[in-house]
Amino acid sequence: MRIYISADMEGVTGLVDADDVQPGGRDYERGRLMMAEDVNAAIRGALAAGATDITVNDAHGPMRNLLPEALHPAARLIRGKPKQMLMLEGLTSEHDAVLCVGYHSRAGELGVLSHSFMGHEIEDIWLDGRPVGEIGLAHATAAAIGVPVAALTGDDRACVEMTDWDASVTTVAVKHARDRFTADLRPADEARAAIEQAVAASLAALPKAPAIDPAPAPATLTVRWQSASVASTLLGIPGVTSVDARTVQAEGALPSLYRLFGVWMRVAASLTNQAPYC
Template sequence: MRIYISADMEGVTGLVDADDVQPGGRDYERGRARMAEDVNAAVRGALAAGAAHILVNDAHGPMRNLLPEALHPAARLVRGRPKQLGMLEGLTGEYDAVLCVGYHSRAGAPGVLSHSFMGHEIEDMWLDGRPVGEIGLAQATAAALGVPVVALTGDDTACAEMTEWDASVATVPVKYARDRFAAELRPDTEARKAIEETVTAALTPAPRRPARSAAGATLAVRWQSASVARTLLGIPGVTADDPRTVRATGPLPALYRQFGVWMRVAASLTNQPPYC
């Protein structure tokens, strides 16, 4: 069994603030160690279920958060950027399941460190008219490759968002949001035991693959800046809904890759910190 882990950071056990998850933050080094512990719990759970190959993609921010020496030796690591598939780099139809570790809720949700990909630069996103963030877009892209997302860890709002998007996915709330930068925390040992046991259960028996579809999807994004939206109109196939909202239609995962280009354009035009 081949398992793919997409590891974000905002939904990691114990982390609640930008200083926990941004390089240079006063608690970032501690945060990246905690990220490795959550990922390692998922790796142990996958191994207990019989995984023979595990690939971990460091999917947060600079994508150099996980220290190779801190990762379980049974897992391989994809580290650094740019990556054509961003948070799903390396995922192919050869994998049997996806685990999303340390994920967070979408922009506007009352969850810990909630946002969609780019802090406050992205105000809203929709996939086929349905509100979406990193969770839903990851699930839809994996499904398009024929690989099921079987488990997700994060705060309770991220877990609820995953359940709303796909109720078949097992979730592990490692903390309970009190506000965007505050949470009630589960004890470390309890949270990581829950991650390990939930992953094992989610992979036993081997998960069923979703039916792959050749149908296209439509992604719409409302940006904070009208200049970002206006610039993106120079990309063939991108159209405007209003001065700050653009959309494009195409098959996943190609549409996911194109969205990565949109974000690089936005980053070149703006200079905002991600959690303001």
């Protein structure tokens, strides 16, 4: 069984603030070790379910957060950027399941460190008219590749967002949001035991042949930016159209549309230089 882990950081056990998850933050070094422990719990759960091949993609920010020496030796690590497939770099149809570890709720939700990809620079995203964030877009893209998401860990709001998107996905709440930078924390040992157990159970329950049709289907991705300058510049990319002064959209099939979105973000990053959590 081949397992793919997409590891974000905002939804990791114990982390609540930008200083926990951004390089240079006063608690970032502790945060990256906490991230490794949550990922390692998921790896142990996958091994217990019979996984023979495990790939971990460091999917947060600079994508150099996980220390290779802190990662369980049974897994391979994809580290660094740029990545054409962003949070799903390295995922192929040969994988049997995706595990989303340390995920967070989308922009506008009152979850811990909630945002969509670029802090406040992206205000809203819609996929076929449905509000979406990193959770829904990762799920939809993985489905287009032909791989089911088996489990997700994060705060309670991230878990609700995943359940609303696909109720069959097992979720583990490692903390409960009180506000965007405040949470009731689950004890670390308890949270990691829950991750390990939930991952093992979710993978053991996977159908032998996932009921996912990987045939590409047309989709529409719409993004509202904080800056009209970003939206205007993106109109220079073929296929991108304007909805209003700050909103653009494009049509295509996932996962190609997901790769295109990555290009949009690189353009936006070249035009802006704002800290994400403000």
